[in-house]
Amino acid sequence: MAARVTRGRRPGAPDTRAEVLAAARASFGEKGFRGTTIRGVASAAGVDPALVHHYFGTKDDLFIAALQIPVDPREVMAPVVAAGPDGAGERLLRTFLGVWDDPEVQPGLLAVARSMMSDDTAGLVRDAFLPVVVGPVLAALVRDRPEVRIPLVASQVVGIIVARYVVAFPAMAQMPAEDLVARIGPVLQHYLTGDLP
Amino acid sequence: MAARVTRGRRPGAPDTRAEVLAAARASFGEKGFRGTTIRGVASAAGVDPALVHHYFGTKDDLFIAALQIPVDPREVMAPVVAAGPDGAGERLLRTFLGVWDDPEVQPGLLAVARSMMSDDTAGLVRDAFLPVVVGPVLAALVRDRPEVRIPLVASQVVGIIVARYVVAFPAMAQMPAEDLVARIGPVLQHYLTGDLP
Structure with missing residues (x-):
């Protein structure tokens, strides 16, 4: 996370969203749906949980986003x-x-x-x-x-x-x-x- | 085929069967079921068509063998x-x-x-x-x-x-x-x- 801050990236930059999604996919894959939390995904991606909510909504929404289905x-x-x-x-x-x-x-x-x-x-x-x-x-x-x-x-x-x-x-x-x-x-x-x- | 003969392999050796199967898989995949013939598979594997029949039976049997299903x-x-x-x-x-x-x-x-x-x-x-x-x-x-x-x-x-x-x-x-x-x-x-x- 420190490295990310020193690279000067703003939360909300396009690759932050992708990193949150990658962290979510990893967490759902490794820990399952129940074992995954918005907080844990945020921590793994080095962002604030509020940003995860902002981008993806609820944990259900985040899961659907993680599946990368072209339609909801x-x-x-x-x-x-x-x-x-x-x-x-x-x-x-x-x-x-x-x-x-x-x-x-x-x-x-x-x-x-x-x-x-x-x-x-x-x-x-x-x-x-x-x-x-x-x-x-x-x-x-x-x-x-x-x-x-x-x-x-x-x-x-x-x-x-x-x-x-x-x-x-x-x-x-x-x-x-x-x-x-x-x-x-x-x-x-x-x-x-x-x-x- | 000549090369195979000079390597002294007998028709019917265990790897001949595997080569016929590989040729069959390639043919079914590339030419489809209708486009595949026992003769063509035999030719691709460098063996006599009778040997393909001997190993695998009919074209239907050969197809099922090519799928490598553990049960028929x-x-x-x-x-x-x-x-x-x-x-x-x-x-x-x-x-x-x-x-x-x-x-x-x-x-x-x-x-x-x-x-x-x-x-x-x-x-x-x-x-x-x-x-x-x-x-x-x-x-x-x-x-x-x-x-x-x-x-x-x-x-x-x-x-x-x-x-x-x-x-x-x-x-x-x-x-x-x-x-x-x-x-x-x-x-x-x-x-x-x-x-x-």
Whole structure:
């Protein structure tokens, strides 16, 4: 930290933000979501905790920033969440495919998905991705037992990501989005609100 | 090839088999499944086509060998296939989880799964994995329209692999196998034999 001060860098310079983000990624990866604190990240980056809050907001926000997803799933899914559980399976999938099929956004999402499936980053994602990133989106849409329903929804959606975009099996990659919505949307609805053992 | 002969290596020596496999992997990756021939692989490896057949069987068998999966899905799934479409969703998933949850086999499967999701190997898998590896297993279990049903089954099963084993979200990794069978098995059954748009 002393070295940083003597280099004359101002807090708030562009590379300070990047250093905070790097410290956050390191901390989430090493200590997990629960073990990471804004204070600890600030200390590792040699800045004031208030600056971390200023740049990134809450710890949830910092985690989402650390994942470096090109879109914030909470924002993208806000209209789906607002419309409530009826028909949510199809709406959720239509919105999701709209983002992923967008050629402007897809390369960035694909990079995140590949990185999540590598050994290095899996730890960053493992503990907190469902509760922090996916949970808030789906919490308003599940009928009950979020601890059962959310992983089931996630397993089907992750499978679409991998089969359609990452490995890109032709039969999945070429299936029109509306066919996927019609065929898999009801399954997501079942996972969200149907009778489950 | 001449160089190999002068080095005095016999066809059938252990490293010949490995060279044929390497040539097969390169060919499937570069030319795709259709563009690959036993003759071409044999030529690239400097051996007789009959030796490739002797080692690996058909082109389908060679492809499965090239994927380096620790178990042959066709063998593992044979009892599920033999039992027919009724209840196949749950049986398929129970068998699948039995293999993946086996600590002896899981590391090898995980290595293949990670490699399939990397840029390098995706091409090897992209065109032929569903028709050659998954197709023969599921063909006897789908009611009709295999080109629609098989990718849907694959998308859900791939999602289980990634969510439970590759990224290993705790909520999925810790869900008892029989709970998964009870909750996702009916969805697989729906994809195999249910009414689909």
